[in-house]
Amino acid sequence: MVIKVYGLAMSTCTQRVLTTLTEKGLKYEVVNIDFAAGEHKSPKYLEEKQPFGVIPVLVDEDGFKIYESRAICRYLEIKYKGKGTELIPSKDAASQGLFEQAASIETSYFDPYASPIVFEKVFKKMKGMGEADEAKVAQYKENLNAKLDVYEKILSKQPYLAGQEFTLADLFHLPYGAWLVKIGEGSFFESRPNVKKWWDKITSRPSWKAVQEIK
Numbered sequence: 482m483v484i485k486v487y488g489l490a491m492s493t494c495t496q497r498v499l500t501t502l503t504e505k506g507l508k509y510e511v512v513n514i515d516f517a518a519g520e521h522k523s524p525k526y527l528e529e530k531q532p533f534g535v536i537p538v539l540v541d542e543d544g545f546k547i548y549e550s551r552a553i554c555r556y557l558e559i560k561y562k563g564k565g566t567e568l569i570p571s572k573d574a575a576s577q578g579l580f581e582q583a584a585s586i587e588t589s590y591f592d593p594y595a596s597p598i599v600f601e602k603v604f605k606k607m608k609g610m611g612e613a614d615e616a617k618v619a620q621y622k623e624n625l626n627a628k629l630d631v632y633e634k635i636l637s638k639q640p641y642l643a644g645q646e647f648t649l650a651d652l653f654h655l656p657y658g659a660w661l662v663k664i665g666e667g668s669f670f671e672s673r674p675n676v677k678k679w680w681d682k683i684t685s686r687p688s689w690k691a692v693q694e695i696k
């Protein structure tokens with residue numbers, strides 16, 4: 482059996498998983514979930530795949546199932562250690578600790594602001610939930626700018642968020658960061674020289690380029 486990803490190749494959380502699979506050099510198949518038909522909210526999907534009714538879900542070759550995109554990526558690194566790019570440092574406790582610190586930076590200081598900006602500006606309309614609340618967007622932007630000023634300091638001392646090597650902590654930023662650029666908010670990255678250097682490096686990885694080409 483080949484690794485199966487239940488999701489949609491253009492969805493942000495699915496892209497996080499597909500980029501990890503590509504970095505690891507693993508073969509996979511995307512099983513499209515029919516959002517328009519509400520497949521992800523069906524009793525069968527909730528029971529058999531993801532009880533919260535969201536994508537993605539990964540089913541490994543041996544039938545093992547896991548959901549939550551960041552957890553899936555960590556699982557893939559642990560399960561397929563030694564294949565492709567090493568995405569979580571394994572040298573010692575300190576390097577693993579610094580990886581966890583960097584991963585927590587993304588979930589604490591990037592995602593809570595970047596994803597609602599994209600929700601307000603893009604997904605809200607797509608879901609027929611009305612126009613962006615510009616006051617909320619301004620507040621999220623102010624918060625994200627303050628956090629990225631700290632990124633700038635960190636990245637002035639090291640090339641990647643966890644240190645000298647590219648890790649999952651950097652990769653986790655790609656889908657929502659790319660949406661920010663797509664909606665004309667690229668100055669979050671462009672205006673800070675070290676953040677820009679980092680962003681240019683991580684977005685030019687072949688894995689990310691390949692995943693963006695999937696239709």
Ligand SMILES: N[C@@H](CCC(=O)N[C@@H](CS)C(=O)NCC(=O)O)C(=O)O
Nearest residue numbers: 492493494534535536537549550551
């Ligand atoms: N924390 C979850 C978030 C999953 C999530 O929100 N997925 C979105 C697509 S990126 C989804 O399925 N949205 C459909 C919905 O909320 O109904 C993860 O990282 O996997």
